[in-house]
Amino acid sequence: MANVLGWLVSRGNNTEAFVVSSEETFDVIIVGAGCLGVATAYYLQKNSPDKKILLVERTLAAGQANTAMSAAAVRNMFASSTNQLLTDTSIKYFEYVQEELGYDLFFEKTGYLWLLGEEQFNHESVKVWMERMKKSGISHKVYNKEELKAMIPNLNVDFAGDEEAELMNLHEVSYGLFGADCGVLDPTRLVEYYFEEFTKISHVKPRFGVNVEKLLLEADPKLDLPGEPYAWQKKKVNGVVTDKGTIRADVVVLATGTWTNALLDPIGIDSLTKGKKRQLFVIHAEDKEDLQALLDVKGFNELGSIPFTILPSAGVYFRPQLQERGFWIGCGDKVGRAYKYIQNDEDMVPESSYYENSMYPVLSKYFPAFLGARPVNSWAGGYNYSPDRIPFVYLECGVLVVNGASGSGIMKADAMGRIADALYRGEAEAELYGGKKIPSNTLSIKDRDVEVESV
Amino acid sequence: MANVLGWLVSRGNNTEAFVVSSEETFDVIIVGAGCLGVATAYYLQKNSPDKKILLVERTLAAGQANTAMSAAAVRNMFASSTNQLLTDTSIKYFEYVQEELGYDLFFEKTGYLWLLGEEQFNHESVKVWMERMKKSGISHKVYNKEELKAMIPNLNVDFAGDEEAELMNLHEVSYGLFGADCGVLDPTRLVEYYFEEFTKISHVKPRFGVNVEKLLLEADPKLDLPGEPYAWQKKKVNGVVTDKGTIRADVVVLATGTWTNALLDPIGIDSLTKGKKRQLFVIHAEDKEDLQALLDVKGFNELGSIPFTILPSAGVYFRPQLQERGFWIGCGDKVGRAYKYIQNDEDMVPESSYYENSMYPVLSKYFPAFLGARPVNSWAGGYNYSPDRIPFVYLECGVLVVNGASGSGIMKADAMGRIADALYRGEAEAELYGGKKIPSNTLSIKDRDVEVESV
Known part of the structure; x- marks a missing residue:
């Protein structure tokens, strides 16, 4: 057979043994x-x-x-x-x-508490979600609107007549899906x-x-x-x-x-x-009675605290932070914010305008306790999404x-x-x-x- | 309801009408x-x-x-x-x-002619492929080794005793899967x-x-x-x-x-x-009798030409180019060559070393007619792969x-x-x-x- 590698080999070198050592x-x-x-x-x-x-x-x-x-x-x-x-x-x-x-x-x-509108709750994907949780024995419970209103002070559950809320595509709150x-x-x-x-x-x-x-x-x-x-x-x-x-x-x-x-x-x-930038903003309850009351909501857990709560609109959520008596506000936005091929330094820098424009309006519509609340701290990092x-x-x-x-x-x-x-x-x-x-x-x-x- | 957008609006501007026009x-x-x-x-x-x-x-x-x-x-x-x-x-x-x-x-x-080794031909994926083609009525035909040898002059179908071929992981040719x-x-x-x-x-x-x-x-x-x-x-x-x-x-x-x-x-x-760089190298049959004979292989099609042919190893293939009496040589390489997030100018530049190192040795092992053949032209571009x-x-x-x-x-x-x-x-x-x-x-x-x- 013809030798086709010879000329390749002749161009090689044999320093490898040294390099390895x-x-x-x-x-x-x-x-x-x-x-x-x-x-x-x-x-x-x-x-x-x-x-x-x-x-x-x-x-x-x-x-x-x-x-x-x-x-x-x-x-x-x-x-x-x-x-x-x-x-x-x-x-x-x-x-x-x-x-x-x-x-x-x-x-x-x-x-964890997902607040959901009527249409969201009845969506096929939520039905599949709940069925699969039932099958897997994942603890979950549904609260209706009246129960939620009774448990969470000042929660806005509907926005009838609120033109801003309509412009903001805010869903009403009809159900709460809770996981203990x-x-x-x-x-x-x-x-x-x-x-x-x-x-x-x-x-x-x-x-x-x-x-x-x-x-x-x-x-x-x-x-x-x-x-x-x-x-x-x-x-x-x-x-x-x-x-x-x-x-x-x-x-x-x-x-x-x-x-x-x-x-x-x-x-x-x-x-x-691919990556996607995610940001968290810290709001302290401090001496604000409404925020203290929201943080200390009873009935969901043995801690006597509000659960990690996902709002029905725009992907906005908050996490109670009990040690520092406050909330971390986040947002799982979708189209409109960039996917990142490789995370860069910019993705580690929070943008106050993001809180002000994208989170705060939604947050304070559902939870007026946050009206006027300004972050005392913030940070950003990247999610690594698979398809x-x-x-x-x-x-x-x-x-x-x-x-x-x-x-x-x-x-x-x-x-x-x-x-x-x-x-x-x-x-x-x-x-x-x-x-x-x-x-x-x-x-x-x-x-x-x-x-x-x-x- | 509290007005939360007012302060956002107040920061807006109304130049939009002008911009649109x-x-x-x-x-x-x-x-x-x-x-x-x-x-x-x-x-x-x-x-x-x-x-x-x-x-x-x-x-x-x-x-x-x-x-x-x-x-x-x-x-x-x-x-x-x-x-x-x-x-x-x-x-x-x-x-x-x-x-x-x-x-x-x-x-x-x-x-199109896929040359396949015994193990490749019997692989589950090839069986599924052939079954689905049969179901869809896609024309295809299997040639055995003897038929291929009779039709294609100087085709090397096995490399027994060829140490280079073993180093190169070359599969033997046992079958040809042909689509008319x-x-x-x-x-x-x-x-x-x-x-x-x-x-x-x-x-x-x-x-x-x-x-x-x-x-x-x-x-x-x-x-x-x-x-x-x-x-x-x-x-x-x-x-x-x-x-x-x-x-x-x-x-x-x-x-x-x-x-x-x-x-x-x-x-x-x-x-x-994601993109991946692909390169083509042109070999002219010119006055080389062996390459002329390979180009003019009879029996596969009415043109009396060799089909587009995929070799059993390394993803190397060639396409007959009848107007210019030659071959375009390509390679569907896998791991080892980069995926590109966005194609750049470098991806449009062919590398002669790629032909010499990755294609030529494989090509000339199966088809000795290519021994010594050097490209007269080459170019490169990008495939756009989905998962x-x-x-x-x-x-x-x-x-x-x-x-x-x-x-x-x-x-x-x-x-x-x-x-x-x-x-x-x-x-x-x-x-x-x-x-x-x-x-x-x-x-x-x-x-x-x-x-x-x-x-």
Whole structure:
């Protein structure tokens, strides 16, 4: 047969042996110490105690990027049974950590309350949502308008005759859909829990301030040809190139959220995720009686507090913050605000005009207690959306991707970490907290088997 | 009720009436005069003869960007019944244009030939592919190794003992899967056909050299508030901002392929598509007897030519080019070459090293006739991939998106143009050439109803 590679080989070089010896090598490199990164690190190390697992993070501490910017609410009330399973088991694990292990996550079962108009409540998607929750045994309860009015002081439930409300497309409040097993927690505490547990059993000190610039995709096997890998070679990611040098590993975990495209696209893996800027604004109840009364609404939970509450319009929601006696105001806007291919610094800067123009008018229409309220603090971060709003966990060419949590990464972190670990160990199923099992490839791109999330 | 908008309104201005009067207005603006843009323009105008439809294009002529860079092969041999329908009806329309209307598209039924190894041929995905083709009545035929060897001079069907071939992961050739109703055409001729037909019936002269910089997303209704649209407002795209000024329209069609993300992401619509660079290299048969013999292989088609041929390894393929007595060599590489968020100039530049390293070794192993062959010409362009390799056609917020054809836009252009037109006219179904119908929302993101494409 004709020799067609000879001239390629002749152009190669053989410095590889030297290069390898100058680089560190681990079994696993985990990129990103947000909630998904630390949860994955913990389960990987726990179930592969001898492996050398290096956690690297661009910022100077764990959980200080988008995880810290989260509203950090947790709910098991999803429409897809996959999301239900991921969140329900994760939340139960968080309860276990706090109640049984005594590690305070500031997890508080405030509950989740969706306020819905008549038409919204009767929409097919809400029916499917409620049916699937019933089937999965997810706690939920419906309040009618009169009950809500009796429980929540000064709640505006209809806007008849209010021309502004009509211009603002505000739905009336006809029902409240409440989930008692939902709540809020402190995202930094959660990250610290996993991080501490990981470092207790890890053989390698995590490294901060290390920016991963690209994945080291190499021919497998390497032929030391110039410019390889070529189209006809098998390929594998054998490490990462960072601003502090190249580090090698058998498997690279990407828990890089809204920065993932910068690493995967160059090697030809489409993450199918995009970022979106999300902002939170803090309102203190302080000496405002109406806001105090709203914060201390009774009847929904044992805390005697208003639940995490989603308004019927514009995606506006608020989260009670009981330690600081206030509210975090957020908004899950849709068309009209940009998707981001890769999150940039601008996406970390909150815009006061966003509160003033998009949130405040809606918030104060439903809850006049907020009239005149001005934020005392604010921050911004990015959601990492997948097309079906279900996360991705898959292992391909040596890269274990854990992303696409679509704004609910904290509440899915435990389950996603366990699934990532099962994939790493080649297990067909992952066992989630409480013993429920899920096929390890459920959240993959290639063998995806999920219902599209609608809530 | 409390007035919460008053202070917003007070900050507004009322220059809008003036601005509108200085801008042109059309019924439809079509952005992009590639094959999908011109086909859509034609069907829109044909079925809405009174509408003012403006076609704008960044380059200086129709079909001169990625369409012109295409291998311009057409096949109805897909695994998904959706792609089968889109291509089969489009190809039949091209035949009609050439045979009945007498407009020469240089459409030649060379056929398509997949060379496959034993394991590849017996793979579940190939079985599904063949079953679905049978069900849809797509012409296909299987050749065995001996038949192929008898028909194609010097074809290497196995590499036993060839160490290079083993290093190169080359599959043997055990079968050929052939489709007689496939072929090649001239993409520029096809674009010219639709463009000429469109301009015959259009009321507006198409504009070239116009770069659309962003979509004009506005509040609906506009309240003239500063910074609107806000989260609580309905929104609609009412035109485009170009380097030659703002142009308004009821509907904006985006037939912008690998540049779509630059327009949709800023308004918060995730196109779910990404680009990938593809390159073609031209080899002339000239006075090389072996290449002449390969080009003139008999038995596959009435032309007495080798079909469009896909090799079993590395995604390498070639297309016979009968007018210039040569071959175009291409490669559908996978992991290892970058996905592109937005196509840039670099993606239009072919790399000779890509031919030398990734294509030539594979090509010349199977077809030694190519040994020593060097390209006389080359070019590059971008495929616009969707996640399931099925195109997108949907109308959302005033934007009619026609993209994601995943490398087979030319062969789907007629069907996609008809579906786009049906959506524009609010028809529940689109009638494709030959009378077959397809629900207009089949290719949408929200109501997508397709089988994932695997071929």
